[in-house]
Amino acid sequence: MHATPSPPGRGLAGLGPALGTAGVVLALWYLLAHSGSVAPGLLPTPGRTAAALADSARSGALAADLGASLSRAGQGFALGAVIGSALGFTTGYLPVVSAAVTPVVSFLRPIPAIALVPLATAWFGIGESAKRLLIAYAVLLAVWLYVHDGVSRVPVSHLRAARSLGAPLRRRFTEVLLPAAAPAVLAALRYGASVALLALVAAELGGADSGLAYRLQVDGQFLRVDRMFAGLLVLGLLGVTVDLVLAAVGRRFVHWSAS
Amino acid sequence: MSLGVRLEALSAGYGSAAPVLELTDLEFPPGSFTALLGPSGCGKSTVLGLVAGFVRPTAGRVTAGSEPVRGPGPERGVVFQHYALFPWRTARGNVEFALKRLGLPRAERRRRALAALAEVGLAEGAQKYPAQLSGGMQQRVALARALAAEPEVLLMDEPFGALDALTRTRMQSLLRELWQRRGTTVLFVTHDIDEALALAGRVIVLGGSPGRVLADHAVPAGPPDPDLRALIARHLGSE
Ligand SMILES: Nc1ncnc2c1ncn2[C@@H]1O[C@H](COP(=O)(O)OP(=O)(O)O)[C@@H](O)[C@H]1O
Ligand SMILES: [Mg+2]
Numbered sequence: 001m002h003a004t005p006s007p008p009g010r011g012l013a014g015l016g017p018a019l020g021t022a023g024v025v026l027a028l029w030y031l032l033a034h035s036g037s038v039a040p041g042l043l044p045t046p047g048r049t050a051a052a053l054a055d056s057a058r059s060g061a062l063a064a065d066l067g068a069s070l071s072r073a074g075q076g077f078a079l080g081a082v083i084g085s086a087l088g089f090t091t092g093y094l095p096v097v098s099a100a101v102t103p104v105v106s107f108l109r110p111i112p113a114i115a116l117v118p119l120a121t122a123w124f125g126i127g128e129s130a131k132r133l134l135i136a137y138a139v140l141l142a143v144w145l146y147v148h149d150g151v152s153r154v155p156v157s158h159l160r161a162a163r164s165l166g167a168p169l170r171r172r173f174t175e176v177l178l179p180a181a182a183p184a185v186l187a188a189l190r191y192g193a194s195v196a197l198l199a200l201v202a203a204e205l206g207g208a209d210s211g212l213a214y215r216l217q218v219d220g221q222f223l224r225v226d227r228m229f230a231g232l233l234v235l236g237l238l239g240v241t242v243d244l245v246l247a248a249v250g251r252r253f254v255h256w257s258a259s
Numbered sequence: 260m261s262l263g264v265r266l267e268a269l270s271a272g273y274g275s276a277a278p279v280l281e282l283t284d285l286e287f288p289p290g291s292f293t294a295l296l297g298p299s300g301c302g303k304s305t306v307l308g309l310v311a312g313f314v315r316p317t318a319g320r321v322t323a324g325s326e327p328v329r330g331p332g333p334e335r336g337v338v339f340q341h342y343a344l345f346p347w348r349t350a351r352g353n354v355e356f357a358l359k360r361l362g363l364p365r366a367e368r369r370r371r372a373l374a375a376l377a378e379v380g381l382a383e384g385a386q387k388y389p390a391q392l393s394g395g396m397q398q399r400v401a402l403a404r405a406l407a408a409e410p411e412v413l414l415m416d417e418p419f420g421a422l423d424a425l426t427r428t429r430m431q432s433l434l435r436e437l438w439q440r441r442g443t444t445v446l447f448v449t450h451d452i453d454e455a456l457a458l459a460g461r462v463i464v465l466g467g468s469p470g471r472v473l474a475d476h477a478v479p480a481g482p483p484d485p486d487l488r489a490l491i492a493r494h495l496g497s498e
Contacts, residue, residue: 031351157343159314166333166360166409179347256346256388 044226053230061215064177066234069200072128073246077196078136081189084140088188090145093177098148105141113138118208131203138199143192150184151177183257186250193242197235212238261289261444262324262334262411264310269319270469271305278317278469280305285463286473289411290441290442294317294455294462296495302470304340305450307414310446311337323412336410336443340417342401344389350376351385357408362489379433382413395426399433411446419454424429431457452491465496 026046032038034047044052056062091098114133124130153176161174204213212235220229264287272278280302287293297304308314309321312331321328323335331337344353354372363371376385379399389397399416405413415434419427435458437447449455455462456478464474474494476487 067469138395155343157341158345160311160331160342161337161339161345161404162356163331164311164333164335164337165357165404173358176345179345182347254347256390 026221041223042225044229048226049229049233050226053233054228056215056227056230062234065210065212065215066238067211068208068214069204070238071083072131072203072211073135073200076132077139077193078183079132080139080196081143081192083136084143085147085185085188087144088149088185089151089177089181091144092148092151092154095152098152105144107146109141112202113195114202114205117202120203121206124207126207131200131208134203135196135199139192139196142188142195143188146188146191147181147185150188152182153184171217182254186246186254190243190246190250193246194239197239199240201235235255261442263287263289263291264444264446265320265322266306267307267320267322269306269309269321270312270317271302271309272317272469280309281469281471282306282319282471287444287446289444291440291461292325292445292459293447294459295446295448295465296452296455296462297450297465297470297473298495299438299450301465301467303450303465304416305375305470306465307337307416307446307448311335311414333408334410334411335404335414336397336408338401338405338413338415338418339414340420342389342394342397344397344400344404346389349386349388350381350392350396350403353389353400354404354407357404358437362443372407376400378406378437393426395422395430398422398430402430402434402437406441406443410443412446413438415445415447417450418449420449420451424450427454434458452488452495456488456491462491464491 030046033043053062056065087101091101116134116137120130121133124133135249156193158176158180159172162172167175201213205217206213208214212231216228216231219231266282266285268284269280269282270278271280278341279379295306298302305314309316310323310328312328312335323332328335348356350374351369354375355368358368358371361368373382373385376382376399379402381396381399381403384392384396384400389400392400401418419430422430431454434445445459447458460478460480461473461477462476463472464476465471466473474491476491477482478487
């Protein structure tokens with residue numbers, strides 16, 4: 001029943017320009033690093049970066065850091081996304097609730113997650129739960145806002161049509177509000193995932209003994225720019241991969257939406 | 260099977276602003292086809308919203324059959340100006356949404372949805388999504404969906420306003436045909452005098468601020484009456 005063709009140019013063909021740009025950046029990096037105009041201690045060559053990456057992959061450090069970071073970000077994201085979506089549906093559907101909580105959200109939203117690290121540490125220590133909660137909090141705010149916006153924009157005529165067609169509240173939620181807001185929920189989850197990575201880095205820099213950002217900090221103390229470049233590369237690729245996966249999953253569910 | 264509708268000394272407004280509607284008593288007998296005609300902003304949609312149960316009156320009462328209207332209900336079907344189809348459901352899925360209330364087995368629901376689409380001349384578009392259908396086809400789906408819930412009153416808010424002239428004429432004959440077959444009570448909002456005269460057995464002209472009934476004419480069966488058209492045009496123009 002959902003067998004609609006996917007829009008053209010969104011498959012592998014859409015990767016062409018992106019790969020082209022990546023190639024150009026890589027070439028420029030290569031030329032700059034080999035030109036001798038920047039000290040090798042500040043800018044590693046692509047080759048040295050690749051070697052550093054291979055090293056950490058071989059030693060198992062990469063897998064351990066990736067696992068620790070993914071677990072934190074994933075759990076924090078899941079918690080924040082679930083609560084944020086629930087709040088978004090509530091405030092988006094009920095303007096009265098929305099009017100009551102909007103001032104609070106407007107106040108909290110501009111405070112970056114990193115500014116909350118000291119407080120989170122004071123309250124919850126430097127353990128895993130503090131990190132998860134910090135990530136969840138940042139994701140919650142982001143997802144809430146997007147979902148709220150999407151739900152409040154659901155055309156009133158859709159909800160009215162459903163009521164006139166005799167659909168009870170439960171069906172109006174699962175068969176109208178939920179699918180109508182699905183494109184916004186998908187956008188919220190993609191944005192929330194990027195926020196989760198930002199908060200992850202903030203949380204790990206605030207005190208951790210494993211993780212991609214923790215490793216960056218350690219490598220920074222030893223001025224290992226090749227390793228730092230490798231770590232940044234992994235962080236970037238992680239973000240891109242997560243977004244591509246969410247977008248692909250979303251296109252399967254939200255096949256009717258152009259965005 | 261159809262219900263009459265009564266509006267008793269109805270007033271309506273939005274928020275604290277001035278009332279937008281102040282009507283004398285109006286009665287729509289079961290099976291009647293009435294056009295509500297008037298310029299934009301005179302309160303036509305508000306009248307439909309009151310009967311549909313989307314809008315609460317500030318004074319007066321709406322009854323459908325013997326029951327006062329307390330909110331939307333499936334005995335009062337609505338066809339919206341912009342169709343209000345669910346874009347995540349196919350044409351058939353949209354009609355099935357209306358049928359779910361009847362608690363039919365899946366296969367029967369499917370059969371009835373296809374029959375309803377065939378009735379509006381859209382048998383071959385059943386598997387298409389609204390975005391893949393033209394405006395006229397979308398309006399056919401909307402009509403099929405509204406009728407599938409077996410309403411006894413059908414409320415239509417400028418349903419053909421966005422269609423081209425040819426499609427519009429086709430939809431008008433289709434609607435007449437369906438109405439004759441089913442005998443549903445129809446309230447049809449339009450700002451097009453010729454559409455009102457082509458479809459309805461009665462034309463009510465609304466106007467003024469707050470909106471009220473300016474004229475109420477029976478439309479005799481048979482060929483169009485130019486004198487009646489001129490008379491109604493004068494009521495409309497007196498705004
Ligand atoms: N949701 C609303 N909130 C505030 N005012 C409204 C709303 N809907 C309609 N109105 C006002 O009520 C009046 C009648 O509107 P409406 O019933 O939509 O007229 P029509 O359908 O004849 O164009 C207009 O002046 C319009 O601005
Ligand atoms: Mg209107």
